[in-house]
Amino acid sequence: MESLSPNIFVEDMNETISFYMSIGFQLVMTVPEAGTELVWAMMSNGDVTFMFQTFESLGKELPNISRRNGGSLLFYIKLKKIREFFELIHEKVTVLKGLETTFYGATEFSILDNNNYVLTFAEDE
Known part of the structure; x- marks a missing residue:
């Protein structure tokens, strides 16, 4: 195995792109359908890549995938300068858990994205 790039299913692609850009992600590639x-x-x-796909675009191709936002998973993202990053984004997002140091020595915080997925950011300080 070489990498993992989750494909996250969303309702509103433009809203999702705006949300992730607001927390520092760059748009790498898009696929339009029926025009624009x-x-x-x-x-x-950095080394973190997400793919986003609309539920609608799946059609009947993968009927077992839930057609609801959010999920019973959490994306754990390691980064440097977590306190600076937290200060940069905490007023733009829904913070589920503020900065705290865990029993295993990481500093973490968790947010909710616009599709109800949980993103936990962590730094080994």
């Missing part, structure tokens, strides 16, 4: 409506996008920040 985006159905897929890839975004990255």
Whole structure:
């Protein structure tokens, strides 16, 4: 295995792109369908890459995928300068858990993205 790039299913592609850009991600690639409506996008920040795809674009291709936002998973993202990053974004997002040091020595905080997915950011300080 070489890498993991989750493909996250979303309702509103433009809203999702705006949210992730607001926390420092760059738009790498998009796929339009029927003109200019985006159905897929890839975004990255450093070595972290997410792909986003609309539920609608799946059609009947993968019927077992839930067609609801959010999920029973959490994306754990390691970064440097976590306190600076927290200060940069905490007023732009829904903070679920503020900065705290864990029993295993990491400093972490968790936010909710615009699709109800949980992103936890961590730094080994």
